[in-house]
Amino acid sequence: MNRFKKTEEKKWILIGIASLIMVIIFLAVRLFSSNNMIVEETQNIMTSSTTLESTEVISDRTDDMFVDIKGAVKNPGIYQVTGNMRVLNVVELAGGFLSEADDKQVNLSERVVDQMVIYIPKEGEKLEDLSLIKANEKSEQESSKSDLINLNTATIDELKTLNGIGEKKAESIIRYREEKGLFKAIEDLKNVDGIGEKTFENLKSSLTI
Structure with a gap:
């Protein structure tokens, strides 16, 4: 009887120890998980902070x-x-108007934008006239440029319009372009057979690349 009682006591002691071990393991797992969550939250906060700083x-x-x-x-x-x-x-940043400034032609309330050019005219100047002059200058420059003969794209007929360039020299220019590649400078024209220094000097004001 005593032996049976002792066996029962040992059984319950082992059950108790096993239960205690299970509780300890459970608590350890919970603690480990909580620590991981804290670390992850900290990392997320740090990452967010870094991203915010970079964005700023x-x-x-x-x-x-x-x-x-x-x-x-x-x-x-x-x-x-x-x-x-x-x-x-911006006018204030620039020290203010000169005494001869005509600020009535300028919209002082206009909001500025990047790379904006602000022109303050003097009395007697007209912004419309200035714009027209600039437009005319641009048109003349474009027209002058379009009159030039492009050595890299010109046809034989176009080359023949140049002073001193006939059929033979025009063909030599085309052949040079095909064999040597595009002209890198108009001075390269002197490398073409039949084109000397004198001929080039007469032509250079009519050439482009």
């Missing part, structure tokens, strides 16, 4: 804006501005 740096860089103010201001030049500034603010 990029944002700051894209906020860099510059405008060029010319004409009747005390200190014309290039100034750094922000997107909420107006033309009047």
Whole structure:
């Protein structure tokens, strides 16, 4: 009887020890999981912070804006501005108007944009006239450029319109282009058979590449 009782006591002791071990293991697993979650949360916060800082740096860089103010201001030049500034603010950055400035032709309330050119006319100047002059100059430059003969694209007939270039020399220019490749400078024309220094000097004002 005593032996049976002792066996039962040992059985319950072993069950108790096993249960205690299970509880300890369970608590250890929970603790380990909690620590991992804390680490992950910390890493996420650090990553978010780094991303935010990087975004702010990029944002700051894209906020860099510059405008060029010319004409009747005390200190014309290039100034750094922000997107909420107006033309009047840029005039103030440039030291203000000169006494002969005609500010009535300028929209001082216009919001500035990056790479904007602001011109403050003097009394007697007309912005419309200035724009027309610039447009005419651009048109003349384009027209002058279009009249030039491009050595890399010209046909035999186009080359023959050049002073001193006949059928034979035009064919030599085309052949040189096919064999040697495109002209890298108009001076390369002197490498073509039959084209000497004198001929080139007479032609160079009519050539382009």
